[in-house]
Amino acid sequence: MADCPAPQLSTLDLLSAGVVIFIGNIIRYANPAAMRLFEAEAAEQVIGHSVMEFIHVQDQPRIDARIRKLEADSRGNPTTELRIHTCRGNLRVLAVTSAPVHLGDEQGLATTFLDMTARSKMEDRLRESDEMFRSMLENMQDVFYRADANGITRMVCPAVRHILGYEPEEIVGRPAADFYPHPDEREALREAVLKHGFVQDFPGRMVRKDGRVIDISINTRALYDEDGEFVGVEGIWRDITKRRNLERKLERLATIDELTGICNRRTILECLDSALADVRRYRRPFVLLLLDLDHFKYFNDHYGHAEGDEVLRHFASAVRAQLREGDDFGRLGGEEFLVLLKETSLEEGKEAAERIRYSIQSIPQTTFGDGSLPLSVSIGAVHCADGKSDGANCRNSLLECADRALYQAKARGRNRVLWA
DSSP states (O other), rough: EEEEHHHOOOHHOOOOEEEEEEEEEEEEEOOOHHHHTTOOSSSSEEEEEEEGGGOTTTHHHHHHHHHHHHHOOTTOOEEEEEEOOOTTEEEEEEEEEEEEEEEEEEEEEEEEEOOHHHHHHHHHHHHHHHHHHHHHHHHHSSSSEEETTTTTEEEEEEHHHHHHHHHHHHHSSSSSGSSSHHHHHHHHHHHHHHHHSSSEEEEEEEEEEEEEEEEEEEEEEEEEETSSSSEEEEEEEEEEEHHHHHHHHHHHOOOOBBTSSOOOHHHHHHHHHHHHHHHHHHHEEEEEEEEETTHHHHHHHHHHOHHHHHHHHHHHHHHTTTTTTTOEEEEEEEEEEEEETTOOOOHHHHHHHHHHHHHTTTOOOGGTTTTTOHHHHHEEEEEEOOSSSHHHHOOOOOOOOHHHHHHHHHHHSOOOOOEE
């Protein structure tokens, strides 16, 4: 055991760490740093008092056990933390180290204190922040994730089980690209993040555990180390499948004729403008067919609009069956339709127009009404091999030429093709 004669006590007064010496549980000495820790204004507030008066009640059993151990074993105690109440009633957290000493003829304990209150508060705040973060992750409906520079998933929140059907531990450690329909889709995201440092509402797709592909929206940012090196990404993605399905439905409604399922007027005219542009730029000829269902007004008036709608649906289906994959087909309105045969010569156009006319004529008369009125179509046709005019004037002139040819086909007895 070490002796602490008076000269050594004066040396302890110079230390920045608090030092307290007590015999039994009674404090006999406290250096100025200790007095400041205890927030004591006079020595009598500390000296002569039991050390247990200052120790938090929940820490007293542990500290008492340490004192008893030191009395039986002179090797000292390792550093621990305890809470004390100061003379002003404030709570402080101290790091404590103690060892047995002799104060004159008496055996006591020398204890050093370091104020850990600020660190403890910081740790409490960090712990609280971590708990809040974990609680937030547990309750998120969107998916928070982190991936390293190699694209390996390092963290994913529990919401992923509801969206992809995987448990988080089934995803962590695997390449993020494993969950995309094609690796190139994930690479597009990575390139965008590296270029801009972040992305917002980046569109993507992922594959669920059951194989179903869902639409996602991604908000993510690049992560860099202290040397500015790219080390990965973190962000949030959400399932937007319902929204995208609705958008696709609205897009379809904006371009498709609801009754027949083919292009509506606006879309087919846009297709015509595109075909004209191809003629001007690349000399790609096409054939324009203007179709009008014969006697449709009579049929509609006698058998009703429901039967009339059914006629139009069958008519559209029959025409579509005669077209190639790259051809365009749309409804201009009522019983008038437009067909664009892409990259088609005049002879090829004539053959296609006759096939369409014959397919309508071949629909059984008993399909609609009482079978007394056969279906047929009149067609005005134009072959366009150059694009000397521009814009609406060219479009309108073509449509006018086709309309004149259609009128002549009607005048000559219907169920025929006439070329402008």
